[in-house]
Structure formats: structure tokens, C-alpha cells
Amino acid sequence: METAKATMLLWSGWWLFGVSLFVFVVVTVARRSGWLTRKPKYTYPPVCKGLPFLGSALEFGKNPLEFLQSCRKQYGDVFTVVLPGRRMTFIFASTEQVRKYFFNGPSSLISFTAGVEPFTCRIFGMSKKDFSLAHRSLLTTLRSELGAKNIPQLAHRLINYYLDNFRSLWGKKNERDASELLLKTLSDASLRVVFGDEFANASPSLLNDFVVFDEWFELAATPLLPHFLLRPFVTSRRRLLDTIAANWKYTKNAPIYKLTEAYGNEGNVPSLLFTALWATWSNASSASFWTLIYILADEKVKYKVLAEVEKASPLLLSSKTELSAEWIFSNLPYVSYCVSETLRLCASVVDIRKVLADMEFGEFTIRQGDYLCISPAVAHREDSMFSQSENFVPDRFQKQGAHPNAVFDKDLFTFGGGFYKCPGQLFAMVELVLFIALAFYLYDIQLVDPVPKLKETQAVGIKKPSASCRIYYQWKRRLAGME
Template identity: 25%
Template sequence: MSTLPLEPVPGPRGLPLLGNLPAFGRDPLGFLVRLRDEYGDAVTWSLGPRRSLFLSHPEHIAELLAARETGYDILEIGWAFKQVTGDSVILSKGADWRRKRSLVQPTVRPRQVRSYAATMVACAREAAGAWQDGRRIDVREQMALITQRIVLRTLFGNDLGDQTRALGDAMSVAEEVIGAELRGINLFLPGWIRTPARRRLLRAVAAIDAEVHRLIDARQRRPDDIEGRDDLLSRLLAARDDEDRPLTAKEVRDEAVTLWAAGHETTSTALTWTWFLLATAPDVRERLDAELDQVLGGRPPTIDDHDRLVWTGQVVKEALRLYPPAWLIPAVAREGATLGGTRIPTGTIVWCSQWATHRDPRWFRDPSRFRPERWGPDAPDVIPDHAWYPFGGGQRTCLGARFAQVEAVLLLATLAQRFRLELPPTDPGPRVGLLLQPSAPLIATVRARDIPAIRRIPPVTS
């Protein structure tokens, strides 16, 4: 329990029935930052008819995330989100959640992630083989193609051939519709109402489901083949709980699609923002080049290089601070829930936002600046626990966090070792959906690097 008392204060007045939903929908990030700056660390507001509480202090956030399984229920974020994730571990509760987590977690443990590192690097190198000096690329599209290939190979054991791009497009439709629903009145529409966007989503989910169920059926028809495979789908099919029960085909589908969506979109989004930030900071990029040349010496990275690529890891961590792909975490208070010694009324939606916390000047000097050195062992500022939490925290922390962090570092190292990306000096700003994507395409010019002899890593000018 936090030793910091929680003293909620009322936030801005809302409209009848809609509450603060219009203001939140117009500018979700700005609205949450205003709650933090103009009202305080614990602010009550209303999302439509629902009472809400927004937290900004890391101590309260840590307490909330630690208690999400025991004192809070999952907020089902709209009809659209449910169509994609089904009843996966991300939305399960109680004993069902504990069972599913115990079955899914071993598929993404560090030992398993280590075995996927070579696939990550190979996919990045394949993509880089098509890059040429002077070529113009859409950064997000290129990052998505790489992470899509990685997640399909590690999850399903192959690229799915001609289906790869079509399934990637279907997943993009799903993310777009979920994000739009989260920001607007459609969040409160019953599931039987079929808007044009919902019909698009159903078509996309049907395409995804058809391919996933085809793969599941193929593996189940050859059970002996499952034991010899190392992909995530085979591991899900082979998993057994304490009573020796497997996941059903529907449960495997839900977990596989959730891992796919999280593993593909999160990392590609993080890398897109990383390239944008590197283009704005020549000194950071120079130090990155020096580390890659010194540690790798011209060869591709391996999992054994991950911990040696210290500056590369700090670059990724700082990009996740400034542009966390997941930007909002909700939880619904159960009877008896407390925070900071204060009882939280049953049914209250308690929110915290990575965007607002990561850019709080109390925890980060020059919060809007890209400064990877703030994560170094000799950094002068102490950053509180849960002032940085791009993957959540507590028992419900993102199961794929290790996968995503290793993947981002190895992909950045593989690509940045050979290329720089030149971008125009304009900030697209984030587009708020399920994830924080750039609001406009980032069209970059590829510049090939000459990999020089090993050289000393230069300091970064703060």
C-alpha cells in the first residue's frame, strides 16, 4: 500500500449524460495532462455516465497496478476490442485469468525469447536487403512489415506466404476501429448495432480467424508434429494446466491473436517513433553509431550482444518514454478497493496514463526532450518507480514485455548499423487510437552508412 495519502479533487464539469467524454474524445492526451497540471494527482471526472478517477503520482499508480487482480476488475474497452482479443488472458479475471496466464507465460519467458532472437535479426536483415541509398520509404510501413514477419514466424512458424500482407492489413483495420471507438460515443453502443466501421471490423476479424483456425486445425490433425516445433502456436497447443487440461481451440485462437496484435503493432510503433527521434538528435545518433561499430564490428547482432548494447537500449527506453505505444490503463474498482488509504467507490473507473506520467516535469527534467542519457547508470536524476511503465506493472504486466524490448533493440541495431533515415524537420504529433501512432506518414530518405573501424563512443551533449 502507498504511504502517500490519496486525496481526490473534482475535475472539470461535464455535460449531462456525456460527462467529460466530448473533451476527452477531442484531445485525449491534452485532456489527461490538463487534469494532472490543473487539478492534481487524483482527479475525479466522468466518462459518459461512468464515474472516473485519474491518477498521476507514481506511488498511487504502483499501488493500483499491484492491486489490479485483487481489488479491481478489467474494463472491457468497447465492443470492438472484444472482437479481436476474445476471452484472452488480457480480459480474463480471477481463476480463469490465473489458469490462462500460467499456460501462456511460459511461451514468452526469457529462455524462449532468446531462442527467437536469430529470427528477429534475420527478418530485419531481409528487409534491409531491399533498402538502397537514396530510396524513399514509409517508416511505419517498413517497421510493420518487419515486425509482422517476425511475429508470424515466431507465432505460427512461417510467413503465411501471400496471406501475410492481407492479414497485416486486417490487423491494421482492427486497430483503427478500436481506437476510434475508444474516443467516441460508439464506446457505449450495444454490440448489436452495426455501424459501417463495425462491419469493416467484422470482415477483418473473419479474415484473421479463418487463417488462425486453419493453422490450429492443421496442427491438431498432426499432434506428433507439435512436440517438435518451437513456435508459440505449438507451445500454446501443447500447454497443460494443473489438471492436465489443454487450452480449447477458441482459447488458443484468442491468445494467439492477442499475442500477434500486441507483438506486431507495439514494436513497430515504438521503432517508428525511435527513428523519428533519432533524426532530430544528431549527437544521440552519433553515439549510437559508435556503439554499434564498437560492439558489433560490422557483424549482425546476436542475443549475446543485447546487454552490451547499452546506449541502444537507452535510446529505445527513452523513445518508449516519450511515445509509449500503449498510453492508458483502466481498472474498475471492486467493493472494498482502496488507494493511499482512501476507499474508492465501487464501480469507479480508475485510470493512469503512460503519456501523462512519462512527460511529468516532476520526474523528468526537460520532459519533452529526447535524452537517452537520463537512463544511464551515472545519470544525476533519480527516476521514481512507475514513473516509466510502458508495459504496465504488477501481476498484469504485459506478458510480451521482454520479447518487445529485446526485439526493438536488436532490430534497431541491425538496421541502424547499415543505414540512417533522413526525415523532414516536422513533428507529426501522435494520433490517438488503441496505440499512439504518428498522425501523418513518416517518409524518410535512406542513407547507407560506411561502417568504419572501431572507434571511441563520444559523449552526448545534454
């Protein structure tokens, strides 16, 4: 018995020794050959934890900006967020890298059109095929019609419409909700400039329907959510499309008519003009609201604005002045800085592209089919880029020069970048700078309510206010027709 046990122990020892020797040899060979140190072929970004089926939809929907900031702290500068029907991989990098990989990435790897197709087609009622055909025409036409060569004419028209709205909407003095007042002021002026007086006069219900549509916009863009559950959205969209279909012939003498000529498909013209209307209206009133409110909330900033507009506005109101973009920004530089700083603070939380083939970004492989995303709102709060990043500090842009394009082409993502940069960027800046200058030149304006917070649940577009904010104003200069 004892002999048998001893024999078994001896064989066990030799067996363990043999196995250990084998493991040692395999590990040594593997190390020398690089098997153990070689990175796997695919290293995908970490995925934010979420719920079954819903993914991170609830957390994201509650406060997208805060959620992305939290994910970045936990997972690093590249991570994937899973939402129902989509995977969104966010990248955070230097502005140079973002412009190289996101805005100017090769068309074989990423696509803006494919990224926004599911949303725009679902929202505006255009087929994917028609959207792909129309999108480039829309960008090229608007970039030309709203570009630098036409700014002098457009600027004079904007001023005239602003003056009309000061007479009819503002009056001599009043206390009003600023968001509602500026929505009516900016939307009327921009509609008349871009779509023409005839179209605006023929479409009196357009703004009311648009307000309802815009309130439901983000929820309606959610994949897998049936639109029959969103009756206010469906109703307002149908009314908007019907109004545009009935009246788009009245745009014949307006800049937007060139778009219908370039597209040439009469059947889908209403949907195409609907996308242009949304681009014209969706962000201007919110941007003007925040610029006005932020200026009023800071006495030092307000003092600088008032000093500048007192000097520049008499020339601004002269029909003899050639109101080129360069003239406007060089004569109203501080107002331009205020608008740029507002667009930094209130930028969209998400900008997207579609990944067409597996692509490398740093140490990670981003999957084909993912949405490649950046967050302008998060990037604009980088303390390394912008000191006091949560504060309204217009002076930060003074070193960039008077022209806002220098700011947005270098440091900010509000208007996008590359070929798909917002075609109305220059017009939008002129529109906002002129309005702020005229409002402070003609009126003494005071805040009545505290500055509200940004709307936490909003992910797309310039942030709206979370609460109403009243202003009190009274004229300080006579305006013809308001005696």
C-alpha cells in the first residue's frame, strides 16, 4: 500500500513538473513572439452602462449635457452611448482633431447626409432618396443666396423689418416675456427676408403651427417611437406642409426661390422648403434671447454695448451706408463678441455623422453603423480652452479680431464645419448683431426676472430657456410712426 502511494506521489510530482515546464516554455515563446503584448485586432470604445432595451435613454433624455460630462469622467474621451435604435460613439479631442476626423473625414468612412437622413426624413416627410438629391442643392443655394455678396441688401431689409416690428410689436414701453417677444420679432423679419413679403402675408398661421412643431421636434425624431402617439406634432406638421404647399409660389422674388429652381422636383418642394424654414427659425430667437439677457445681467458688458451702439447705429440706420459683413462686424465688434459668446454657451449638445466602415480613432476602432458624435456644448466648456468656461465673457474673443468667422473656424463648433457647415452662418450672425444693436439703441431695457437656466432636456440646437423671463423696456429715441 505504502509503495503504491509513494509511486502515485512520484508520478504526480513528475506530472506537475511537466505541466509547469510546458506552461513556462509556452509563455516564454509567446512573450518573445509578441503574442501576449500584441493588441487585439479590434478595440472598441467602452459602452456606457444602461438598461435592457432602453440603454441610456432615460439618463440621456433627462439632461444630455450633464450625462455626457459624467460619462466622459467615467469612461474617458471616447465612449459609446446606446439608445433605442442607435449606437452613438462620442469623441472628445482637440479642435484640430475634431475638424480632421469629424468635419472633414473621408466620405468613404463617415457621412453627414447618412447621419441626419433618418431624422430629417422622419421629421420633414421627405424620402431618403429625395433628401440625398436635395441636400447638396440646399447647402449650395443657401450659401450663395445668404453669402457675403448679398449681405448689404439683406442687412438693409432686416433693419427695415426690425423697425416695423419695434413699432407694431414693441411699442413705446411695456413689460413682456422676452422669449415670446423676440420669437415674434426675429421670426417675422427673417421670414420676410428669406421667403419674401408675399409668402409671409399669405401664411399668417405659420408661426403658431411652427411653435407646436418645434416643441415636439426632438421627441418626434426618436427612432422606434410611432408618430401616431404624438398627435400635436403630426397635426402641426401637416398644417405647416399644407401652408407651404399652398403658398410657395409666392416666394418667386425671394432668395429661397432659387432653391426650388435648383431642386426642380415640384412634388417635394414643400418638404424641402420646410427644412429651410426650420433652419431659418429654430435657433435665431433663442440666440437673440440669450444674447439680450446675458448683456442685461452684466452691467459692465451692458455699458460697453451701449457705448458701441451709440456710436455705430446712426450710420447703421443710414441708407447711404454699405452694410457689408465686414462693415457691420468692424463697427460693432463688441456686440459681435457678445453674440459669439452666447453661441458658445448655448450650443447644441449633439452633432452627428454616420460611420460607413470601421474606422480608427486613437486606440479605438469605431464600428460601422455607429453614429459618430461630438458635443459642442461639452467642448465649449473645456477650461483648458476657455477660462471661466461657464461664465459669459465676451472679451475672450477680442484677440481673434472683429470678424466672427475667425472664432467659429478656429475654436467653436456651433455652426459645424467642413462642407456641411451651416450655410446661413454669416446671415445668422448679421441678423443677431443688427437686432441687438438696434434694440439697445432705441430702447432702455431692464431685466424684471432672474436669468433662467438653459433647458436641461434639449439635445439639439441652440438651447431654449427653462422658464419665462420678463423685460421692461421704454423707448429713448423717437421712431417714425411711434409718436
